[in-house]
Amino acid sequence: MSTGVIFPGQGSQYVGMGKDFYDSYQAAKAIFEKADSALGFSLSDIIFNGPEETLTLTYNAQPALLTTSIAIFEIIKDKIYNITGYAGHSLGEYTAVVAAGGMAFEDAVKAVHNRGKFMQEAVPVGAGGMLAVIGAKRDSILQMCEDISKETQSILEPANFNSSAQTVLAGNMQAIEMALEKYRGYGIKRAIKLPVSAPFHCSLMKPAAENMQNYLKDVNVNDLNTPVYSNVDAKKEKNSETVRENFVKQIASPVLWEDLISNMIEDGTKSFIEVGAGSVLTGLMKKIDRKINCINISGIGDLGKLEDLNV
Structure with a gap:
């Protein structure tokens, strides 16, 4: 059975993630130790002991999520048969490229640490934000973004097309606040301001x-052994230079997650495994295509799911 492996992005992190793998498997422990050595500080201490506000800082959360995902993947990769594609949500694309043989882990963990710094520095804290909108057509969302951007003379843009039910917007804070007031007029059922420190995946980045x-x-960056489906255009890619270009483009472009997953399914992917902290992507999968089987491997207790998936 052809299997897609997907990796979570920022927002999935929690204190203590990956600790059971660290304690139980030398190969997983070695990944956390490599991260500490590459970064020159104890990322693993922040991951395992927090505090949460330190882990949540963009430049810590990004390498922490990549490290946890790769540590777990090291333990399960030989138990997954016929991996036909990888993908990762936002920073998870770096994790996917590491898994596909395109980047050394140490290079990737340093890259996303710096990526987090660059993203946080791009917009002053409090000047921008993000908003999840639930239950609306894509056309209505785009119309709202256009209208509010004009009215406020600022930026409001789609940041994540996660599923037909959920889209995330990003922009200047005045535009976010106006969207919170006006969303119902565009047929949007709910709007939720997100607890983030910057307006990711929009032109402000x-x-x-x-x-x-x-x-x-x-x-x-090397050519990939197995294709990675890109956040930027939802297409599969193996060429190293295009992968590098996509890393740059994705910072200020929306994440086309729903399109990307639909393309993987269209290309014959029959089941998905989310590897890393939490189950955000598994939840989104149910909204994209209920018929597709998706499991998440977040803790040692999840390992039995691999047998159930018949991978």
């Missing part, structure tokens, strides 16, 4: 994209 482009020039 262009300075971060430029910094990332400069940073990645000196980072080795």
Whole structure:
């Protein structure tokens, strides 16, 4: 059975993630130790002991999630048969590229640590935000973004097309606040302001994209063994230079998650495994295609699910 492996992005982190794998498997412990060594500080201490507000900082959360996912993947990769594609939500695309043989883990963990710094520095804290809108057609959401951007002379743009039921918007805070007042007029059922420190995946992130482009020039990226489906255009990719370009583009572009998963299914993927903290992507899968089987491996107690999936 053809299997897709998917990796979570920022927001899935929690204190203590991956600790049971660290304690039980030398191969998993080695990944956490490599991260600490590459970064020059104890990321694993922040992951296992917190405090939560330190782990949640963008430049800690991103390498923490990548490290946890790769540590778990090291333990289960030989138990997954016929992996036909990888994908990761936002920063999870770096995890996917590591899993597909395109980047050394140490290079990736340093890259996403810097990515987090660049993204946080792009917009002053409090000047931008993000908003999840539930139960609306894509056309209505785009119309609202256009109208509010004009009215406030600022930016409101789609940041994540997660499923037909959920889209995330990003922009200047005045535009976010107006959207919270006006969303019902566009047939949107609910709007929820997200607890994030910056407006990710919109044009306000262009300075971060430029910094990332400069940073990645000196980072080795190889052609992939197995394709990774890109956040930017939802297409599968193996070419190293395109992978590098997509890393840059994705910072200021919306995450086309629903389209990406639909393309994986269309290409014959029959089941999915979410590897890493939590089960956010597994939840989204149910909204994208209920018929597709998806499991999450977040803790040691989840390992039995691999047998149930018949991978």
